[in-house]
C-alpha cells in the first residue's frame with residue numbers, strides 16, 4: 001500500500017466504473033477516461049457527513065443554518081477564507097451564491113456588455129467560456145497563450161492590438177485551464193492596469209485556485225487593490241478542489257457595491273436562483289473543515305504531475321509538455337507525432353484513452369489533448385503506458 005492509499009481517497013477502477021458519473025460512463029470498459037475535470041477520489045469525511053445529515057433527517061425544506069440562510073453562510077465562509085488565505089477583505093454582502101460558475105460567467109457577460117461587444121478570452125480556454133460568449137452574441141477576441149519554451153504566456157502588445165473601442169470584458173481564467181498557468185503578480189498587475197486604461201470589466205474565474213503547486217502562488221485578481229477590485233467580478237466554488245461538481249454550488253463576488261448594482265440592473269436576483277442545500281452544506285464543510293484532506297490530495301497530485309512530466313520526457317519526448325503550475329490538467333502538444341487525425345482521435349483509437357480534445361479549447365489545437373491526472377497511480381501508470389505504446393507504434 002502506498003501512503004496515499006492509506007489516506008483513503010484514491011478509488012479503484014472497479015469502484016469508479018460502478019458510479020454513475022459522466023467520466024466513467026461515457027466510454028466502454030476498455031477505455032480509460034482522462035477528460036472531464038472530476039477527480040477519481042472519494043470526498044473528504046466532513047463533506048460526506050454534511051450530506052448524510054440532510055439525508056438522515058430527510059431535511060429537504062428551505063434551509064436555515066445557524067440562524068442564517070444557507071447561501072448567506074456560504075458567502076460568509078467564503079469571505080473569511082479569502083481574508084485568511086490571501087488577506088483579501090470583502091463583505092459577504094457582495095457575494096452572490098448560485099448553482100454554477102458557467103451560469104455566473106454568462107450572467108456577467110450579459111450584465112456588463114451589449115450584443116456585438118468584444119470579450120477577450122485567452123486561448124486555448126475552457127470550452128463553455130467560448131460557448132457563453134458566442135451564445136449571447138458577443139465577439140470573442142482571442143488572445144493566444146504562446147509557448148515560450150518553458151510555459152504559456154500572453155503578450156500585452158498583442159492584447160493592446162486586439163482590444164477595440166467596443167471591447168468591454170476580459171474573461172480571465174486563473175489558474176488557467178488548460179495550460180495550468182498560475183499568473184504572477186506582474187502579469188496580473190499589467191492586465192489590471194490595462195483594464196483600468198481601457199475601462200474593461202475583468203470577469204475572473206478562480207475555480208482552480210486551491211490547486212497550486214509549490215513555487216507558485218494564487219493571487220485573487222480583486223485583491224490586487226481597490227482600483228482593480230472596482231472592475232472585477234470573481235467567480236469561484238469549492239467544486240474542483242473538493243471534487244463535488246455535481247452538487248452545484250458556486251458564487252460571484254463583486255468587487256464593489258456599484259458593480260453588484262450594475263449587475264442586478266440587468267440580471268434580477270430572482271433570475272440567478274441559489275445553491276441547493278447539499279451544495280451549500282458541502283461547500284461550507286469543504287472550506288471550513290477539509291484542509292487536511294486537500295493537503296493530502298495536493299501531495300498526491302504533485303507526485304502525479306511529476307510522474308507525467310518524467311515519464312513522458314523519458315519515453316515519449318515528442319509529446320511536448322510544460323508541467324502545470326496549478327490544476328490537475330496537463331496540456332499535451334502532440335504536433336511532433338505527425339498524426340493524420342486529431343490527437344484526441346489517435347489516442348482514442350490506438351490507446352483506448354478518452355482525453356479532452358484540444359480543438360474544443362481552441363479550433364487550431366487539433367494536435368493537442370488535455371489529460372486529467374487526478375487519478376490513482378495505477379490508473380495513471382496505465383494511461384502513460386498506453387500513450388507510450390501508441391506513440392511507439394506510430395513511429396514505426
Ligand SMILES: Cc1ncc(COP(=O)(O)O)c(C=O)c1O
Pocket residue numbers: 037099100101102103126173177205207208237239245250
Ligand atoms: C475554469 C473552469 N471554470 C468553470 C468550470 C465549471 O464550473 P461549473 O460546473 O460550476 O459551471 C470548470 C470545470 O471544469 C473549469 O475548469
